[in-house]
Amino acid sequence: xxxxxxxxxxxxxxxxxxxxxxxxxxxxxxxxxxxxxxxxxxxxxxxxxxxxxxxxxxxxxxxxxxxxxxxxxxxxxxxxxxxxxxxxxxxxxxxxxxxxxxxxxxxxxxxxxxxxx
Amino acid sequence: xxxxxxxxxxxxxxxxxxxxxxxxxxxxxxxxxxxxxxxxxxxxxxxxxxxxxxxxxxxxxxxxxxxxxxxxxxxxxxxxxxxxxxxxxxxxxxxxxxxxxxxxxxxxxxxxxxxx
Numbered sequence: 001x002x003x004x005x006x007x008x009x010x011x012x013x014x015x016x017x018x019x020x021x022x023x024x025x026x027x028x029x030x031x032x033x034x035x036x037x038x039x040x041x042x043x044x045x046x047x048x049x050x051x052x053x054x055x056x057x058x059x060x061x062x063x064x065x066x067x068x069x070x071x072x073x074x075x076x077x078x079x080x081x082x083x084x085x086x087x088x089x090x091x092x093x094x095x096x097x098x099x100x101x102x103x104x105x106x107x108x109x110x111x112x113x114x115x116x117x
Numbered sequence: 118x119x120x121x122x123x124x125x126x127x128x129x130x131x132x133x134x135x136x137x138x139x140x141x142x143x144x145x146x147x148x149x150x151x152x153x154x155x156x157x158x159x160x161x162x163x164x165x166x167x168x169x170x171x172x173x174x175x176x177x178x179x180x181x182x183x184x185x186x187x188x189x190x191x192x193x194x195x196x197x198x199x200x201x202x203x204x205x206x207x208x209x210x211x212x213x214x215x216x217x218x219x220x221x222x223x224x225x226x227x228x229x230x231x232x233x
Contacts, residue, residue: 042208042223043162057220088160104212105152106221108162 003027004109006091012115013081021076021112023091031096032074033106034066037088049074050096078114086116119144121211123224130199131232137184138194138227140209148214151185151192152221157205165207168192170214196229204231 004025013019023032030051035043047056049068063085065077078085092106121142130136142151153165168176168185175183180197196203209224 037160040226042225043221045220048220090162092162105150105164105167107164108154110159110161113160 004091004093004107006089006109006112008112009110010113010115012117013078014117015082016080019078019081019114021078021089021091021114023074023076023109024072025091025093025109026072027093027095027107028071029093029095029107030071031094031104032068033092033094034064034074034076035090035092036085037090037111039087043090046076081114081116083116086114088113119146119211119213119222121209121222121224123207123209123227125227126225127228127230129230129232130196132199132201134199135195135197136199136229138196138207138209138229140192140194140224142190142192142209142211142222144190144211144213146213150212150214151183152210152212153181153183153192153194154208154210155203155205156208156226157202162208166194199231201231201233204229 006023033048034046037043045057046060063079067075088111090111091109094104094106096104123140149170151168155163155165166176166178166181175185182195184193206226206228208226210221212221
């Protein structure tokens with residue numbers, strides 16, 4: 001089945017130690033998203049790639065960066081994790097298009113729960 | 118800016134009964150998409166149903182249906198014959214119909230409990 005895969009499902013890191021979360025997809029979607037979701041809150045978009053074009057949300061901290069080496073993979077790098085970065089990180093994909101009527105429905109992976117010690 | 122409001126933080130329903138989750142949104146646009154996502158304890162967001170604003174007909178997916186009232190900017194989700202597996206956090210979401218603006222605006226969620 002086509003899907004969005006996130007590894008690892010749980011990640012423990014130390015305060016200030018760089019960490020990378022990964023996402024891969026077999027849907028062949030050209031748009032990939034990273035969301036941060038804290039407990040009992042809605043997901044918050046950090047950034048997305050439309051093909052190779054990177055789009056950062058205005059309020060995403062500089063501590064968060066992303067790489068997309070090819071269509072299938074996208075990485076979230078947290079350069080110096082703080083205690084406030086402990087959260088669930090969700091990757092999503094969609095088929096993007098600049099035509100009216102393209103809903104660009106987003107499909108989510110299972111998430112990576114990050115714990116910062 | 119678009120906003121999505123879910124006024125029911127928690128709801129409960131008896132197994133096999135019907136429940137309706139409410140969602141209202143605010144937008145000045147005429148063309149957009151609305152979604153309901155389900156997030157069970159496993160935390161994976163699962164698409165439940167999608168509605169295109171230009172369609173007058175309400176979307177239906179098996180036991181899930183919506184009541185889309187464009188003029189009232191209301192988009193409620195009805196779950197019929199509720200099952201234990203329906204227990205989850207439900208998020209309503211909005212997306213403007215434009216190739217350049219792809220972010221979803223989520224509501225705050227409704228936690229649904231299904232009672233056996």
